[in-house]
Amino acid sequence: MIKTEECNLHSQWSDSTNITRKVVDEGEEMGVVENDTFEILQHLGLTCTQAKIYLALLEVDESPVKTISKISGIDRAEVYRKISSLLKLGLIEKILGVPIKLKAVPLEDSLNLLLKKETIKHNQLKMKIDDVKKNLKHNHKKR
DSSP states (O other): OOOOSOOHHHHHHHHOTTOOOBOTTTOOBOOHHHHHHHHHHHHTTOOHHHHHHHHHHHHSSSEEHHHHHHHHTOOHHHHHHHHHHHHHHTSEEEEOSSSOEEEEOOHHHHHHHHHHHHHHHHHHHHHHHHHHHHHHHHHHHHO
């Protein structure tokens, strides 16, 4: 499920998979693969902001928040606010030092983690739906 957070990037990419965007301060275009990755990350439960930060981190090896902010186009304070959720999801690692640096977990590992989490949620929902159906049948028979 895509989060309801407003994301101009996502709505632009939804129009056509061939649309690319410029990466802030890099001048390089993101291709279709990056567009698809962005959308997949959102479908797997990341917010627009989380996806942008994660993809920015994939572009660099280790990076302080200031650089991540520039690459992603997200305000530095907002990057700091999202770090804990990305750490909790296991998508990034914190490297202690001055300044603190962040590093993205490899994309394949991150996609597997997120897919596993969504699969668990899906299975739990399916069990609840089955319970509701059983209760409906049981209640219907009583009438």
